[in-house]
Amino acid sequence: MSDHPTKSGNALQAILENNSYNPTRLVQVLREAQEVEGWLSDITLSDIAQGLNLPIARVRSTANFYSFFYTRPVGRYRVLFSDNITDRMQGSGALFDHMLARLKLTDNQVSADGAVSVARTSCTGMCDQGPALLVNNMAVTRLTPRRIDEICDLIKAGLPLASWPSYYFKVENNIRRRDMLLGANWDPGVALRAAIARGPKGMLNEMKISNLRGRGGAGFTTAIKWDAARTAPGTARYVVCNADEGEPGTFKDRVLLQKYAGHVFEGMTIAGYVIGAAKGFLYLRGEYTYLLPDLEAHLDGLRRSNLLGQNICGQEGFNFDIEIHVGAGAYVCGEETALIESLEGKPGKPRIRPPFPVTYGYLGQPTTVNNVETLCKVLEIATAGGAKYAGQGTKQSTGTKILSVAGDVDLPGLYEYPFGVKISQVLEDCGARDVQAVQVSGAAGICLSPREFGRRIAFEDVPTAGSFMVFNKKRDMFDVARNFAHFFAHESCGFCTPCRVGTSIVSNIMDKIAAGHGTQYEMNELGRLTKVIRGSAHCGLGTASCNAISDTVQKFRATYEAKLKSADFEPAFDLDKALAKTRAVANRDDADAHLETSVGGH
Amino acid sequence: MSKKPVAKKTAKAAKARKPAKKPAAKKPARVAKPLKAVTAKKPAKPAKAEAAASARKPKLRIATTSLSGCFGCHTSFLDIDERILQLVEIAEFDRSPITDIKHCGPCDIGIIEGGVCNAENVHVLREFRANCKTLIAIGACAINGGLPALRNHLDVTDCLTRVYCDRAGGKNHTVPNDPELPLLLEKVHPINEVVRVDYFIPGCPPSGDAIWKFLTDLITGRMPRLDHELLRFD
Numbered sequence: 001m002s003d004h005p006t007k008s009g010n011a012l013q014a015i016l017e018n019n020s021y022n023p024t025r026l027v028q029v030l031r032e033a034q035e036v037e038g039w040l041s042d043i044t045l046s047d048i049a050q051g052l053n054l055p056i057a058r059v060r061s062t063a064n065f066y067s068f069f070y071t072r073p074v075g076r077y078r079v080l081f082s083d084n085i086t087d088r089m090q091g092s093g094a095l096f097d098h099m100l101a102r103l104k105l106t107d108n109q110v111s112a113d114g115a116v117s118v119a120r121t122s123c124t125g126m127c128d129q130g131p132a133l134l135v136n137n138m139a140v141t142r143l144t145p146r147r148i149d150e151i152c153d154l155i156k157a158g159l160p161l162a163s164w165p166s167y168y169f170k171v172e173n174n175i176r177r178r179d180m181l182l183g184a185n186w187d188p189g190v191a192l193r194a195a196i197a198r199g200p201k202g203m204l205n206e207m208k209i210s211n212l213r214g215r216g217g218a219g220f221t222t223a224i225k226w227d228a229a230r231t232a233p234g235t236a237r238y239v240v241c242n243a244d245e246g247e248p249g250t251f252k253d254r255v256l257l258q259k260y261a262g263h264v265f266e267g268m269t270i271a272g273y274v275i276g277a278a279k280g281f282l283y284l285r286g287e288y289t290y291l292l293p294d295l296e297a298h299l300d301g302l303r304r305s306n307l308l309g310q311n312i313c314g315q316e317g318f319n320f321d322i323e324i325h326v327g328a329g330a331y332v333c334g335e336e337t338a339l340i341e342s343l344e345g346k347p348g349k350p351r352i353r354p355p356f357p358v359t360y361g362y363l364g365q366p367t368t369v370n371n372v373e374t375l376c377k378v379l380e381i382a383t384a385g386g387a388k389y390a391g392q393g394t395k396q397s398t399g400t401k402i403l404s405v406a407g408d409v410d411l412p413g414l415y416e417y418p419f420g421v422k423i424s425q426v427l428e429d430c431g432a433r434d435v436q437a438v439q440v441s442g443a444a445g446i447c448l449s450p451r452e453f454g455r456r457i458a459f460e461d462v463p464t465a466g467s468f469m470v471f472n473k474k475r476d477m478f479d480v481a482r483n484f485a486h487f488f489a490h491e492s493c494g495f496c497t498p499c500r501v502g503t504s505i506v507s508n509i510m511d512k513i514a515a516g517h518g519t520q521y522e523m524n525e526l527g528r529l530t531k532v533i534r535g536s537a538h539c540g541l542g543t544a545s546c547n548a549i550s551d552t553v554q555k556f557r558a559t560y561e562a563k564l565k566s567a568d569f570e571p572a573f574d575l576d577k578a579l580a581k582t583r584a585v586a587n588r589d590d591a592d593a594h595l596e597t598s599v600g601g602h
Numbered sequence: 603m604s605k606k607p608v609a610k611k612t613a614k615a616a617k618a619r620k621p622a623k624k625p626a627a628k629k630p631a632r633v634a635k636p637l638k639a640v641t642a643k644k645p646a647k648p649a650k651a652e653a654a655a656s657a658r659k660p661k662l663r664i665a666t667t668s669l670s671g672c673f674g675c676h677t678s679f680l681d682i683d684e685r686i687l688q689l690v691e692i693a694e695f696d697r698s699p700i701t702d703i704k705h706c707g708p709c710d711i712g713i714i715e716g717g718v719c720n721a722e723n724v725h726v727l728r729e730f731r732a733n734c735k736t737l738i739a740i741g742a743c744a745i746n747g748g749l750p751a752l753r754n755h756l757d758v759t760d761c762l763t764r765v766y767c768d769r770a771g772g773k774n775h776t777v778p779n780d781p782e783l784p785l786l787l788e789k790v791h792p793i794n795e796v797v798r799v800d801y802f803i804p805g806c807p808p809s810g811d812a813i814w815k816f817l818t819d820l821i822t823g824r825m826p827r828l829d830h831e832l833l834r835f836d
Contacts, residue, residue, distance in 0.1 A: 500720065578788045581758050581759045582758055585777050586760045586783075
C-alpha cells in the first residue's frame with residue numbers, strides 16, 4: 001500500500017480499514033472515498049486497487065459503471081435534478097433552466113471555481129413531492145423558482161449542507177390509505193418470536209399457506225424462493241432486501257424504510273431464521289442515502305435489544321445480522337442478479353440465469369432476494385398465520401399492495417389496497433380528473449387508457465411493482481413515452497447489444513419525431529425495433545424497455561401521427577447546416593456549396 | 603426440416619438455417635414481391651430462365667455506386683464470378699463502374715456502398731433514391747458510416763486547416779475553394795440518415811455469396827435472408 005502524506009491518502013487508509021480490505025465492499029469503498037474529495041481521481045482508484053488487492057481494471061470498470069461515481073472533478077455542490085416525467089409535469093424543466101441561468105452554467109458543466117455543477121438524473125423517488133433534486137445525494141423536495149434562487153444563493157455563499165434550512169430536506173410520507181401494513185404498529189420482536197415459536201419449517205409452511213408473492217413486480221411466490229434457498233447446498237446463506245427502488249414513479253420503499261424500518265429488518269430476520277442465514281444485506285439505492293444514518297441507528301437499537309446479533313431472542317444458535325449496502329445510481333441493480341454483482345463489488349450487470357440466486361447467489365451461495373414490501377408482509381403472516389393473510393386480495397394475489405400514486409392527482413402519496421382493486425377506484429380516491437392515461441408499474445410497466453380503467457391491480461390482470469402515474473387530458477402521451485425512452489437509453493447497462501444499441505436508436509427516433517422530422521418510416525422502425533429488443537435482450541430491463549412505446553403507439557397513436565411529416569423520409573439533421581463549417585473555411589457561398597434539406601416527392 | 607438422418611450436406615444446411623434469426627441482417631427485410639422490371643409488363647423470370655426467352659423480355663435495371671467507400675463492396679460483388687452471366691441474362695446495369703454511366707435513370711434496384719461524407723454524395727444518393735424502386739445499403743460504411751466516420755470525432759474545420767494551411771514550407775496556404783470540389787459535411791452519415799433505405803447487406807465487405815443470395819432472393823420474390831454462414835466473418 002502506498003503511503004500518502006496527504007489528507008485524502010490517510011482518509012482512504014481509514015476507509016479501507018473500516019471495510020476490512022474486503023474487495024466485495026468495493027462499491028462501498030468507492031462511495032466513501034468519493035465523499036473525501038468529491039470525485040475519484042486516478043491516484044485514489046489505484047490506491048483502492050492496491051488496498052483491496054484488485055486489478056486496477058476491475059476498480060475502474062466498477063467506478064465507471066455507476067452514474068454517482070465521478071472519475072472527473074464535479075462541483076463541490078453536485079446538483080442533480082430528478083428527470084422523471086412526473087417531475088417534468090411539475091415544471092422541473094423550467095426550474096433546471098432557471099438554475100443554469102442563475103449560475104451561468106450549461107448542463108453538466110462545472111463552474112470555473114469548481115463550486116457547482118448541475119445535471120439531470122433518473123427518477124429520485126420523490127414523485128409525490130416534486131419537483132425534486134439531489135444535492136450531494138441529499139434530496140431537496142417541492143422545488144419552486146424561489147427555492148431555486150435561495151439554493152443558488154446558499155451555493156454562492158459556500159454554506160455547507162448542514163447549515164442549509166432543514167425544511168429543504170424534509171421528505172413527507174404522504175400515506176393516504178392504510179390497510180394491513182401501513183395501518184399496523186410495529187411491536188419489536190413480536191412477529192419474530194411468533195416465527196421462532198412456529199420453527200423454521202412451521203413458518204415456511206405458513207408462508208406457503210399465505211401464498212405471498214413478491215412485491216417487486218415479477219410476483220414470484222416467496223415461500224418457493226425461501227424453500228429453495230433453504231434446501232440448496234451451500235456453506236452459507238444470505239438474505240438480501242432489494243431497496244434499489246429505481247422504477248420511475250415508485251416511492252413506497254422509501255416510505256417503508258423511513259417509517260416502517262422495524263418491519264423491514266424484522267422481516268429480513270425472519271427470512272434469515274427460515275432459510276438458515278446468518279447474514280442479511282439491505283441494498284439501499286444511492287438516491288436514498290439520506291436514510292442511512294437513521295437506518296444504521298435502528299440496526300444498533302435492534303442489536304441492543306437482542307433482535308439482531310448472537311442467539312437472537314435467546315434462541316440458541318440463531319445468529320443474524322444486517323449490513324447496509326448503498327448503491328450508486330444504477331436502475332439495473334434492481335434486477336436481482338445485477339444487485340448481487342453490485343454487492344460483490346462489481347459493475348451491476350445481470351447474470352445469466354439459471355442458476356438462480358437461490359442456489360448460486362451472493363459469493364456463489366444460496367441467497368434469497370426479496371423486495372422491501374414483501375419482507376414487511378412477513379410479519380403479518382408470522383403473527384396472524386398464513387390463512388388469515390390468504391383471506392385478503394384475490395385468489396392468485398393474496399394480501400394487500402401499496403401503490404405509489406403520482407402525477408395529475410389531488411392527493412399524491414401511498415395508497416394501500418387489497419389486491420383486486422379497480423383502477424377507477426384508485427383514481428377516484430386520489431382525486432384524479434379528466435384522466436387520459438395511467439402508467440402502472442413504471443416505465444417498464446403498462447399504459448392504460450380510460451377504456452381499461454375497469455381492470456384490476458392483481459397479478460392476474462394488471463401486475464405492478466407499485467408505481468401508478470396519472471396523466472390528465474392536457475398531457476402529451478408522446479412526451480411520456482419519450483421520457484421513458486431516454487430513461488432506458490441512459491440506464492441500459494451495456495452488456496447486451498439489443499438493449500445497449502436498441503434503446504439508443506429508439507431514443508434517437510423519438511427525438512427525431514419530437515423535432516418534427518418523423519415520417520411513417522420512423523413509425524415502422526419503432527415497431528420493428530421494439531420487437532427485436534423485446535425478443536433478444538438479456539434481462540428484464542431490456543425486454544421491458546419498449547413497453548411504453550408500444551403501448552402508447554397502440555393506444556395514443558394520434559399524438560404520434562400529429563407530429564409526422566407526410567414525406568417519404570426526412571433527415572434528422574439540417575443538411576445545409578452540416579456544410580456550414582466547410583463553407584466558412586473554404587470561403588465559398590456558390591450554389592454547389594448549399595443543399596436543400598428536404599427533397600419532396602419521392 | 604426433417605429430423606431423420608439425412609445426407610450430410612442437407613443436415614449442415616438445416617443447422618445453419620437455425621441461428622439465422624438472431625444475427626440476421628441489421629434490418630431484417632420485409633416480404634418482397636417479385637420485382638417487375640421498370641419497363642416490363644410481365645414479371646421477370648427467375649435467374650434460371652432460359653436465355654432465349656429472357657433475351658426478348660425487358661430486363662431488370664440495376665444501378666450501383668460507391669459514395670464515401672473503398673469500392674471493396676463492388677470488388678466483392680465481382681466475386682459472384684461466372685454467376686454474373688446469369689445475372690446479365692435477366693438484368694442490365696444502369697449507372698455502375700461497369701458501364702461508366704454518369705447519372706442513374708429509372709431502375710429497379712439501386713445498390714449503394716459507402717457513407718455520406720460530402721455534398722456530392724448527398725446529390726448522388728438522392729438521385730438513386732428518386733430513381734430506384736428498391737434501394738440497398740451494402741457494407742459497413744453505408745450502414746454505419748464505417749471507416750470514413752472515424753473523422754466524426756474530429757472537428758472538420760480543424761482537419762482542413764491542418765491539412766491545407768498549417769503544412770510546413772510556404773505561407774498563405776488556404777483551403778481550396780474550387781466549386782468543382784464538393785464540400786465536406788460536418789460528420790459522415792450512414793445513408794439511412796439521409797434517405798429511406800429498403801434493405802441492408804452487412805459486412806466489410808459482404809461476401810460475393812452473400813450478395814448473390816440476397817439478390818437472387820430479392821429478384822425471385824423471396825424474403826431476402828442471410829444465413830449465419832453468410833454473416834460470419836471470423
